[in-house]
Amino acid sequence: MALIIKDRNIVxxxxxxxxxxxxxxxxxxxxxxxxxxxxxLWQQRREPLAARPSRxxxxxxxxxxxxxxxxxxxxFGVVAVNFPKFTDGRGYSTARLLRERYGWKGELRAVGDxxxxxxxxxxxxGFNSFALRDGEDLQDxxxxxxxxxDTYQATVEQPQPLFRRRxxx
Amino acid sequence: xYRYDEIDQRLVDERVAQFRDQTQxxxxxxxxxxxxxxxxxxxxxxxQRFAPMLRVAIPYGLLSSRQLRTLAHIARxxxxxxxxxxxxxxxxxxxxxxxxxxxxxxxxxxVEMHAIQTSxxxxxxxxxxxxxxxxxxxxxxxxxxxELLRQWSTFHPEFxxxxxxxxxxxxxxxxxxxxxxxxxxxxxxxxxxAGEVGFRVIVGGGMGRTxxxxxxxxxxxxxxxxxxxxxxxxxxxxxxGRRDNLYKARIKILVKERTPEKFREEVEAEWAHxxxxxxxxxxxxxxxxxxxxxxxxxxxxxxxxxxHLARLAAEPAFAAWARRNVQPHKIPGYAAVTLSLKxxxxxxxxxxSDQMDAVAELADRYSGGELRVSHEQxxxxxxxxxxxxxxxxxxxxxxGLATPNIGLITNIIACPGGDFCSLANAKSIPVAQAxxxxxxxxxxxxxxxxxxxxxxxxxxxCGHHHVGHIGILGVDKNGEEWYQxxxxxxxxxxxxxxxAAVGKVIGPSFARDQIPDVIEKxxxxxxxxxxxxxxxxxxVVWRTGIDPFKKRVYGTHHQRxxxxxxxxxxx
Numbered sequence: 001m002a003l004i005i006k007d008r009n010i011v012x013x014x015x016x017x018x019x020x021x022x023x024x025x026x027x028x029x030x031x032x033x034x035x036x037x038x039x040x041l042w043q044q045r046r047e048p049l050a051a052r053p054s055r056x057x058x059x060x061x062x063x064x065x066x067x068x069x070x071x072x073x074x075x076f077g078v079v080a081v082n083f084p085k086f087t088d089g090r091g092y093s094t095a096r097l098l099r100e101r102y103g104w105k106g107e108l109r110a111v112g113d114x115x116x117x118x119x120x121x122x123x124x125x126g127f128n129s130f131a132l133r134d135g136e137d138l139q140d141x142x143x144x145x146x147x148x149x150d151t152y153q154a155t156v157e158q159p160q161p162l163f164r165r166r167x168x169x
Numbered sequence: 170x171y172r173y174d175e176i177d178q179r180l181v182d183e184r185v186a187q188f189r190d191q192t193q194x195x196x197x198x199x200x201x202x203x204x205x206x207x208x209x210x211x212x213x214x215x216x217q218r219f220a221p222m223l224r225v226a227i228p229y230g231l232l233s234s235r236q237l238r239t240l241a242h243i244a245r246x247x248x249x250x251x252x253x254x255x256x257x258x259x260x261x262x263x264x265x266x267x268x269x270x271x272x273x274x275x276x277x278x279x280v281e282m283h284a285i286q287t288s289x290x291x292x293x294x295x296x297x298x299x300x301x302x303x304x305x306x307x308x309x310x311x312x313x314x315x316e317l318l319r320q321w322s323t324f325h326p327e328f329x330x331x332x333x334x335x336x337x338x339x340x341x342x343x344x345x346x347x348x349x350x351x352x353x354x355x356x357x358x359x360x361x362x363a364g365e366v367g368f369r370v371i372v373g374g375g376m377g378r379t380x381x382x383x384x385x386x387x388x389x390x391x392x393x394x395x396x397x398x399x400x401x402x403x404x405x406x407x408x409x410g411r412r413d414n415l416y417k418a419r420i421k422i423l424v425k426e427r428t429p430e431k432f433r434e435e436v437e438a439e440w441a442h443x444x445x446x447x448x449x450x451x452x453x454x455x456x457x458x459x460x461x462x463x464x465x466x467x468x469x470x471x472x473x474x475x476x477h478l479a480r481l482a483a484e485p486a487f488a489a490w491a492r493r494n495v496q497p498h499k500i501p502g503y504a505a506v507t508l509s510l511k512x513x514x515x516x517x518x519x520x521x522s523d524q525m526d527a528v529a530e531l532a533d534r535y536s537g538g539e540l541r542v543s544h545e546q547x548x549x550x551x552x553x554x555x556x557x558x559x560x561x562x563x564x565x566x567x568x569g570l571a572t573p574n575i576g577l578i579t580n581i582i583a584c585p586g587g588d589f590c591s592l593a594n595a596k597s598i599p600v601a602q603a604x605x606x607x608x609x610x611x612x613x614x615x616x617x618x619x620x621x622x623x624x625x626x627x628x629x630x631c632g633h634h635h636v637g638h639i640g641i642l643g644v645d646k647n648g649e650e651w652y653q654x655x656x657x658x659x660x661x662x663x664x665x666x667x668x669a670a671v672g673k674v675i676g677p678s679f680a681r682d683q684i685p686d687v688i689e690k691x692x693x694x695x696x697x698x699x700x701x702x703x704x705x706x707x708x709v710v711w712r713t714g715i716d717p718f719k720k721r722v723y724g725t726h727h728q729r730x731x732x733x734x735x736x737x738x739x740x
């Protein structure tokens with residue numbers, strides 16, 4: 001099984017991530033096992049997916065709206081957000097919406113072009129799990145959470161901006 | 170100067186360590202070129218034509234003499250003894266070695282400076298009026314609001330990878346000296362009838378390939394909501410700004426495609442969720458930031474200095490300099506002085522290490538140890554006693570910093586251009602020099618009056634050519650350098666009835682050696698057409714339209730035909 005970073009530990013990943021086929025057609029649904037499915041598969045195969053005995057996760061691509069799954073969140077064991085390129089920053093906003101507006105408390109995972117240098121800010125925006133791209137040194141990546149000792153802004157991790165905490169110090 | 174507290178300093182130090190690690194991983198092959206590029210760009214490091222270029226942030230253009238000495242030291246130790254002050258009030262070094270950059274950043278951190286977010290697709294250095302805090306037409310001291318925005322935008326976790334770069338300008342005075350209608354967000358301080366401070370919010374202005382004058386989306390935003398509202402704008406932009414086409418990725422395109430009205434509705438809807446949240450500013454925080462600013466001490470003086478007035482009357486050369494390079498100050502008996510970095514023969518905005526040290530010395534002796542960088546690429550001593558202006562003038566003259574050309578045609582804004590920049594289509598510095606030489610020689614310059622002449626080496630318009638009264642743009646035609654000329658641009662509401670405007674192209678482009686002639690023709694027509702000396706070049710362009718100018722430059726249809734044939738033959 002693949003290794004991921006979750007809650008700042010390296011753990012094995014119980015989930016299988018299904019992706020759209022290269023021609024954008026829907027992938028086969030395996031009969032058993034915990035799967036993370038793309039939004040299109042969930043929207044078109046909702047019944048069979050919900051009827052499976054295993055856990056279900058959903059993956060939003062960077063352009064997909066978190067609002068469309070807001071009502072379904074309770075059905076999911078994990079919500080993943082894909083970064084097709086690490087310079088595509090839409091997923092940071094998606095994460096904040098899921099946490100702050102739609103109240104998602106469960107595992108929020110960054111997938112795709114994810115590596116050490118994004119982790120600090122991804123965590124600030126509410127991601128707590130990270131499937132790094134192939135070939136990354138996970139042990140080294142854990143250091144990224146200590147890159148900065150504080151942030152000026154209100155974040156998901158620290159809902160009070162620095163200026164409100166400075167005042168108390 | 171805003172003085173860092175422990176946390177401000179620690180965050181900058183941590184950024185140095187992070188960048189040192191990233192550079193190390195790149196140099197040892199653990200980080201690919203493609204992965205390193207966006208990471209180094211976020212820290213102001215470009216790989217240029219000859220060497221890396223490092224852009225160092227000068228937040229809102231404000232510097233202490235100690236910081237300027239460090240900038241001089243860096244230029245001496247790691248570069249070639251000079252730096253280039255840019256139109257975003259920053260400084261750029263053109264010759265550092267990549268492996269030295271972490272040490273340069275560590276050196277900067279010792280004087281509370283950094284290169285954070287000076288490039289890359291993130292919120293860039295926030296710019297403002299270079300006369301903030303001293304201008305007679307001040308509404309608020311914009312430095313305080315700029316610093317609040319600087320802290321908010323520094324490493325903002327949600328907005329690290331925007332569709333494109335994002336520029337915010339704040340203007341705190343009646344006259345717009347910050348070009349707020351030509352930024353992604355422009356903020357104009359205003360007071361309501363009760364005297365409460367707020368901001369007029371402008372979005373979607375910009376230069377570049379598609380120059381657009383920004384739209385007001387809110388007439389009055391109470392100051393408490395500054396951060397939440399700006400955050401709402403950035404959030405909408407981050408989610409919906411175009412990422413498929415580099416040239417359509419700025420917020421101005423999103424605002425245009427959605428229409429300003431629809432965009433405003435989206436921002437307001439997003440803001441409704443954030444309004445009154447924890448990022449809402451408090452009186453205590455504004456006062457805390459205000460309190461961390463040191464300001465030069467002023468003496469109580471009766472009014473204009475009698476000795477100064479006498480010297481103005483007696484010495485025409487001093488008076489000519491004072492007329493152009495000295496601005497009134499809100500405190501009686503004081504003045505703000507612009508040291509011109511636009512001496513003919515020197516690339517606009519360049520300063521040597523020795524000059525920087527000398528200016529630091531002047532700042533210490535004449536202006537409370539502080540100075541500003543203007544977006545017109547000059548240095549400003551903002552708190553000089555009138556009684557000392559004459560002595561300062563003599564010293565500045567000896568240093569080559571007293572060219573009396575502020576606001577005049579030879580005060581050219583220019584990007585580094587094709588001599589240094591790998592993006593440029595054409596050189597800008599030799600064009601600037603040829604124009605300066607022509608107008609120096611003709612000794613015209615004092616009769617032409619106010620004229621902004623801006624040169625960009627390519628469509629990225631770092632030289633702000635769109636808003637020059639005369640703008641010159643370097644274009645590439647089959648691998649050759651040509652120059653397109655526009656007229657009628659204006660950087661902002663610097664006087665009543667003269668709003669920000671984008672210039673119009675007058676016609677086909679020219680070879681470099683034709684440019685001084687063309688400019689002379691434009692100026693010649695202006696001098697014939699103006700109704701009085703008070704009517705500036707730009708006023709005449711707006712009154713008559715560009716056709717008379719076109720005709721003067723290109724002649725009649727028959728002459729145009731000939732021009733085209735000659736150009737084709739030359740090309």
